[in-house]
Amino acid sequence: MSQETTNYDAASEFQDRATFSQKMQAVLHKYPWLSSTMVLVVASITFSFFNENFLTPSNFSLILQQVAIVGAVATGQTLIILTAGIDLSCGAIAIFSSMAMAKLAQGTPAVEGDGLSIWIAFPAGLLVGMLAGAINGALVTKVKLPPFIVTLGTFNIFLALTLTFTKGTVPANEMPPFLLTLGHYVNLGPFRVTTGVLFMIAMYIVLAFALRYTAWGRHVYAVGDDIDAARLAGISVNRVLMSVYVVAGLTFALAAWIVIGRVTVASPNTGGDLNLDAITAVVIGGTSLFGGRGTIFGSLIGAVIVGVFRNGLTLAGVDLYFQLMAIGILIIFAVSVDQWIRKARK
Incomplete structure (x- = not known):
């Protein structure tokens, strides 16, 4: 028997001796969205026993409407966390952008058309989000400050500006009717x-395609997995990071459009917890806080999980304080699972 065959047989025998725990680690490492999907299925089945209305199409339609804003913000947050960063200013950017586009287009009921054209106000609001993201990116890439500190500071700055x-x-x-477009209802079979x-789902599809099928997406994962190795491989790390923060700022501004349609008013006091809710969705969705591992659709699943827990606990008559406790436990569980998965053999 040749040496090559002997080594192959030894390797195969070693693989066969892997424990169930090790095999599970390997599977979850390869498919990070799988654990969050299992949590979603188990939670949905469990809550259905407490209230017969939980699994109805109308209730699931309500959950989707409730998570649309957080889910949209989570798209940009996912990009940043994939690079081993974090953005605590995402909610402030979204509200700043929503107020910018609404204030520029604002008219008075008595005088029609006295605000700026929506085709100027709306792009201006998107530009505000992108510029805010660029500021964060510049402080991270040029000044070399930690993303946590940068976005903690800019959170207060953008909030104060708003x-x-x-x-x-x-x-x-x-406001022009265009800004309220995303609040209109559509019927999709039994769902409304x-x-x-x-629009939120379309955002996920576009970013999922970009992350999976473009060189930019592969560079995002490479930078998050090992920034030094990415730099040695010829990747312009600063350019990738800067682009991620700018694109994230754009997604936060698009989420602002959803906010206006959802609440039918532009208010600086809306969405104070968007940053924490978005981070929660991303972490529960299986994206590693250490970067380089996760999927964009995992964040959508994470947002739905948070919505399912809050909705299910409300229907079950659980007090709001205990709902917050349940979400906190869920976050700790998700991070613990991530730490465990990172120990898997690659």
């Missing part, structure tokens, strides 16, 4: 959802 320069709210009757839900 409160300072966009005083008051903008009601629906003072807003166009904001469909």
